[in-house]
Amino acid sequence: MIPRYSRKQMADIWSPETRFKIWFDIEAHAADRMAEMGTIPKEAAAKIWEKGRDAKFDVARIDEIEAVTKHDVIAFLTHLSEIVGPEARFVHQGMTSSDVLDTCFNIQLTRAADLLISDIDELLAALKKRAIEHKYSVCIGRSHGIHAEPVTFGLKMAFAYAEFERSRERLVVARRDVATCAISGAVGTFANIDPSVEEHVADKLGLSAEPVSTQVIPRDRHAMFFAVLGVVASSIERLATEIRHLQRTEVLEVEEYFSPGQKGSSAMPHKRNPVLTENLTGLARLVRSAVTPAMENVALWHERDISHSSVERGIGPDATVHLDFALKRLAGVIDKLLVYPENMQKNLDRLGGLIHSQRILLALTQKGMSREDSYSAVQRNAMPVWRGEGNFLDLLKADEEVSAVMKPSELEALFDLGYHTKHVDTIFNRVFA
Numbered sequence: 095m096i097p098r099y100s101r102k103q104m105a106d107i108w109s110p111e112t113r114f115k116i117w118f119d120i121e122a123h124a125a126d127r128m129a130e131m132g133t134i135p136k137e138a139a140a141k142i143w144e145k146g147r148d149a150k151f152d153v154a155r156i157d158e159i160e161a162v163t164k165h166d167v168i169a170f171l172t173h174l175s176e177i178v179g180p181e182a183r184f185v186h187q188g189m190t191s192s193d194v195l196d197t198c199f200n201i202q203l204t205r206a207a208d209l210l211i212s213d214i215d216e217l218l219a220a221l222k223k224r225a226i227e228h229k230y231s232v233c234i235g236r237s238h239g240i241h242a243e244p245v246t247f248g249l250k251m252a253f254a255y256a257e258f259e260r261s262r263e264r265l266v267v268a269r270r271d272v273a274t275c276a277i278s279g280a281v282g283t284f285a286n287i288d289p290s291v292e293e294h295v296a297d298k299l300g301l302s303a304e305p306v307s308t309q310v311i312p313r314d315r316h317a318m319f320f321a322v323l324g325v326v327a328s329s330i331e332r333l334a335t336e337i338r339h340l341q342r343t344e345v346l347e348v349e350e351y352f353s354p355g356q357k358g359s360s361a362m363p364h365k366r367n368p369v370l371t372e373n374l375t376g377l378a379r380l381v382r383s384a385v386t387p388a389m390e391n392v393a394l395w396h397e398r399d400i401s402h403s404s405v406e407r408g409i410g411p412d413a414t415v416h417l418d419f420a421l422k423r424l425a426g427v428i429d430k431l432l433v434y435p436e437n438m439q440k441n442l443d444r445l446g447g448l449i450h451s452q453r454i455l456l457a458l459t460q461k462g463m464s465r466e467d468s469y470s471a472v473q474r475n476a477m478p479v480w481r482g483e484g485n486f487l488d489l490l491k492a493d494e495e496v497s498a499v500m501k502p503s504e505l506e507a508l509f510d511l512g513y514h515t516k517h518v519d520t521i522f523n524r525v526f527a
Contacts, residue, residue, distance in 0.1 A: 188287030225251035320388035447486035
């Protein structure tokens, strides 16, 4: 992660200071339970808390020790003994490094998930506001990038709202699945530590005890977590791409807010580029890049190897920090998005009424024409309009086969835009009820 795409609140979760504080909490809570059981002296557990609770762990000192030990948890425990004193010999009784590392990692992921859920809530609020504002702002719908039939811009926002609401639900489930704690010893058998220690630590840290671990918490949980982040990122990219297309010069139905003093190009002073949504597209790719490594981390050797470790040291901070930044940026884009209904109307009119072709087709079948004949009649009048040769309604009125079954007034009634918005309320009730 780099500062340009980092927000402090999320980045702090992954700082060395936060990590060592969590490590201490895990060790100290474990010591508390061991003291209750009589495994270690109660005064030792009290001293561990007394000396370590408000300690400022020296990151440089821990790094210095690790340079010799080549082991990060041992380096931390050595530094902790320098702070606590002789009672530190009772720290980490019966535990293994992964008990600390995995439980800490899951705490960091749950804290990150809480921020991401809050980010999605902010985005949902912005989407709902714009959806209601433009509930009946009619614009052209496109399939294959080509004009299809009318929709409303409010429906586009409602579609995105429903999509991110699903993302929120998935993230809540992913958070729950990864919020587990393992304090089960060298190969997960609790041979040198009582299972109640794990239950105590889990309870104190807001986690659930892992039902069965080896030396590690099973990585399918983490694979699921990062897969969900990848899906959220893909939804960000989908909406960002939609905005980018709608901002193209020849479309210009919406536009990113362009602030006073902002510059679009070092060479062309007239440019107003969709730089925020382009940036979001790139950030989505970075988040998704964590998914495959997380999947590959599931297959560890026997009870544990450390092939997953280097991966998670990278993807944990990078994916959550980038997604946090992207969600906040997208919420801002939506909130300040410039919407141009007059350009939407111009685009609706560009094809001279062709956007009503399906309604004409259906009306002709209702008048007794076969679907094949109806399709042929509509298409032969549509193609000249594609070439800029006339108006669709006028051509239909002049077509002998069409006019034989439909009056001019009946044809004119089929060109009503309101026909396409009659069920907008129903859709909105489904999305926002």
